[in-house]
Amino acid sequence: MTETHLHLHHHLTRSIAAAMAGAPMNKFKIWVLDDSAIVVSQEEVEEVVKLSYGYPSTAVKFFRWAGYQLNGRHSPYAWNLVVDLLGKNSLFDAMWDAIKSMKKEGILSLATFASVFSSYVIGNRVDEAFMTFEVMDQYGVPRDVVALNSLLSAICREGRTKKANEFLQVGKDKIRPDADTFAILLEGWEREEDIAGARRSFEEMLLEVGWDPRNIPAYDSFLCTLIKGPNGFHEALKFLNTMKERRCAPGIKFFGFALEECMRKLDARGAALLWEAMKIRSDFRPDTHMYNMMISLHCQLGNVDIAGRYLDEMVYDGAFPDYHSYNTLFQSLLKTRKLREASSIFTEMVKNECLPSQANCIAAVRLFLDSGDPCMAIKVWKFMIENYDSNLEETGNFLISGLRDCNRVQEAVKYAEDMIDRRIKLSSSSLTKLKHSLVKAGMASVHDELLKKWKHR
Template identity: 30%
Template sequence: MSHHLAKRPSDSAATVASPAAKRARDPSSLAFPTNKEAPELPHKTCIFCDILPPIADDDVDAALDKADIRGVTTTNIEQVLRLSYAHPCAAAAFFHLAGHWHLGHDNHSPYSWNLVIDILGTNRIFTRMWETVDSMHSRWLLSLDTFASVFSSLAASPSCSMLKAFMDDMLHYDMACDTPTLNSLLSALCRANRLDDARAVILVARAEVGTLPDVDSYAILLECARLPPTHVFDEMVRDIGGDPDNVPAYDAFLSTLVSSNYSMALPKATLGVWSCMVENGLPPLEECGNMLVSKLKDDRLPKACKYVEDMVDRGIKLSLSTQSELKLCLQKIKKGDIYDDLLRKWEAH
């Protein structure tokens, strides 16, 4: 059993993006936020942030006792943790002591627990990270958010087995090895530039535990920008099939492709995927075709016209709204005659 982790609202200047999210693809390059970047922090939070950096783990207890700060809240603790990534052991000690002294029975929020997981994992203190996961498990606090952080930390360490984390550790902690979890793992691997591992995970997860990828899985691979889009699309068709029930997946994939940098760099890629859909008879071609023309008309008008011509040749209807948008774009650059030619071809069909 797991509980969904509610995201914390903005804490004004105290809100700093998680270092896990800011981590560079080079795992040795880490950017840690500090209280110096959040000048409007509450006074209690500032005091804690100043206490933790210069002291050893064993001295945290005495330092906090000496500070004698009263009325510490869950929000204070979360703020301190978000700004303590550079001091992981002191942060973990602060977390446990603050929970014991100020919250009663270590009644921390799930968000605070996840921050500790992220702090320890980001700094590759994996033994203590897993001990904290054990503690969360015993309190029924584990969630997919927890493992998203775990996956990111493990993926940034090339020696760690991601398949074990997905299939063994998730089951050990009574977590589902489902498609959202698979996609979380794929995202972590792709951020760490481990595309080969990501592709292997898809195959093994399906074979070993029956976890099926979805369109998001392949959109994640596409955004890694190392595989030709048509190759990724072929893998998607192979894995999830050409059944009409999967049409939303193809539609969403094309949307991702059109809006991605990949389609800017490889303008033929989107047409290749479109051709693959047409050749395999994957409906609804009308919706997909109109979507592509609509998305391409502003920045890549010649490409949009090529799609329209292909749709006309195949007898695929162009919607009135798409016709109107295309006509306006062509008239703006005094190319209305191109639209007239396309319209005549369409009417002839």
């Protein structure tokens, strides 16, 4: 489809949907479409139905009208959308009429019944979702473990994991659950923060399907649930070691969640154990977000040297420092007055186009001046005026006063003139201090020129 045709396609479907939406309930007249000489394709029918969930009666009228144009050849996807639209609007009798029509066409699929399961559960009619599962094979769709998992997933998504588990206990003698079955239940227990339920399902999983290195989602959810309990972090670490012995492991989801818990509790030891468990694995590496958490954790604890090592190690794992990585470390170096290292990080940040934050720059100018390093203060100031265009006045005036106090009067004058040229307000007190130094150095005329500029700014 060309760009022009794509535009016309979107315009047509939205125009039809808008006309349907604007009509009073049950008052949309199909002859409006007939008179317009509109011709629709299967794809356009799908798009209109997608946009019509708020107008089910009108959508069905349109669907029937479009069926005449298409000689009854609606796509299976369009039929599934209609079933879903009717179910989500609790029009269950009409939904089953559509399903019977699909059966005649031979186009029913598990996707159809997955929609029905979801509609019943959302409508707080879980028992009818169960009954639908029991009869679906009469409609030519196998009642197998994939269908079972679809049903359980619909129930767990709506916070009814206990109900899903009860159904599994009754039905597992006929349909043997697989690894995905337990992953679905464990994700449900995780959402509901039900630690006891998660433990029961995990134990049952080990009995039914055993340890499986591919079952990462189940391990992720189980460990994430455990962490939320009392003494949960240490219990999760214990299970992590057990998994390791069985050649199984969780994925990046658990490690990320566990690191966030360590950050929240300022637990450097726990974070180090997790990090070691991640680093010995060959199937994935820590990403930038994980490195940032470790950098932030150690900066908060005052372990700036350790944070710096994490920053240096990032590239070896294919992760690259970003704005957060650099600014967190830069701020901590300034706070602990490690100014040589701060200078180095600042230079690296600028080189790598990761801008130091304005707050960090303001702190850096002050600290470098206070520590007797005006050159570095000037370097930071130059960066500030090139990259920020507000909140510069206070720092600029502090720089002028600091340069004067360091007996660098000519540089103070230079940057004072630059501030005036840039329309950054030079305070009268800064000008007065400069006057004393310039008069004392026999350079009163320089002050007079500066004053003249200042008055005409």
